Amino acid sequence: MEIRHLQYFITIVEKHTFTNAASALHISQPSLSASIKKLENELGLVLLDRSSREVQLTKEGKILYQEAKKLVNHFEHVENEMKRLKEQGPLELSIGVIESTKYWVPKILARFKGEYKYVRIHLMDILSLTDVEKALSNFDIHLAITNQYINSEEIEVIPIYEEKLVALLPENHPLRHNETLTIEELNQEPFIICKEGFQTRTDILNAFQKAGIKPNIQFEIERFETACRLVEEGLGATVLPENYVKYSETTHFHVKPLEDPNLSRIVYVAFDKNRYLPPLVLRFIALVKAFFEEEQVKE
Template sequence: MDLKRLNYFITIVNNKSYSKAAEKLHISQPSLSNAVKKLEHEVGAPLLERSTRKFALTDAGELLYTRATIMLSQMDIMNKEMKEVIVGGKGEVVLGIIDSLKTWLPKLIYNYKQSYPAMVFKLFDVLSVEHVKQTLQTYKSHAIITNQLIYEEDIDSIPLYKERLVAVLPQEHPLSKKTTLSLADLEQESFIISTEGFQTRIDIINAFKEEQLKLNIQFEIDRFETAVSLVRNHLGVTIVSENYVMEPIDKTVIRRPIDHPFLERTVYLAYMKNRHLPVAIQQFLQSVEEHFSTNKPL
């Protein structure tokens, strides 16, 4: 079965339009229609309903679309793996990360590049659980370092370490006089929290519910950096990873520990179980695991 025709067919279905698909594929609409007719002849059945104004697939079309999508995805994955095998130690490490890794990741990458100086690192922010799964399963990343535990048969989630969540306040805030805070101390404060889909948000909300307290949410953000900036400008208080604010931030904000057992999170290294990875990338992932298995400080 011709792979190009299958790709044409999938593109038509995804766009629900011959004209849009032709534009995306940079071919003429008649050529696209002709390719689909040849594919139907090869299959031995119509793939698209032609008797209605609404775009629809036949039963044969539904089956072919499902199977062809998986097959072409696997072909794309194979091509990526083959390219990585060929380049060996001269490729790139594509790594999803969370904000709090700045205390240890740069040092680990520095040590790694002493052995693999030609490897290029592409680092990007990890958002929701779905974002983690999607980037791994489509091979858009080699690994993710995240505080999300991923429940998927094809993904390994290796626990690296635990870290506490701490409160961040403006320097002159009345609560700054206390060495340790309770959640009740923060109940009436203008609160800055992660948007939907972040594990940190879930942990904070669950902790407040457990204490039967309400959160006064005034800002929702994607990055700890934004949260701290809002605190710095006296727009509220927030709770972030202790490692994000481990190093001195500046004199305009302070951090305080919170007395609550729920406010702790685990950081995981997640990657595809059966994906072939070049030795150079395997070595990097191994170095991450070994860094914490030997109880080295963060």
């Protein structure tokens, strides 16, 4: 039993004659008659009473019409949904994010939801390089916003902005009146740093190494928020991305620019280049790029 033959059968029932049905289906009447005869032969049932000008359903024909209508409607729904998926992709977007994106990702999502009202958004905290690579390779996310540069043939990384790293000092710190700080001035400070596997940790330790000093690491953390709380309590100093601190609601610490011009980081959009990316994913990436192009113009 072919779905095409069921569609023909339904059309005959609803158009009442083979002539009208053939015209609606844009096929010849003999071809339509042959298709319905083939359907009846396959089922071993007479479906239509052809004794009058307008065809009438037999008892078996009425049952088939009711069930075929449901089946064809479902088939057409699935077919249309597959076409929509091909054009738009699934109505969901999964994004891996780092903590410092909290100030700008909601702004882009507001624009995105204005265009894709019914898309469900999944935001997943993905911090380390291993987390990013695993989430992308497992298709847990469509894309990641990360400061990890991923050297992989399967993953494409697009730089979207660069930001400086700044030092945070407790409120009553003796260096609080300095306009800027050097890495050397942080030498003996109880230091708060991200745990191993985080790019920010690598960037900071590289800066200390170039200065020929070793930081006095007292706390290893995963989240910038934890580092801020520790600094507030006077437990040490830390170095964090400028944008994260700029948009932080906390003011119970001092933020100092660092004189090291190389102490910065790049934030990327990363995605699996071998995976089909629906148009809505590509649109989100385009909105991210546009947002930071606008930010550069403002500066």
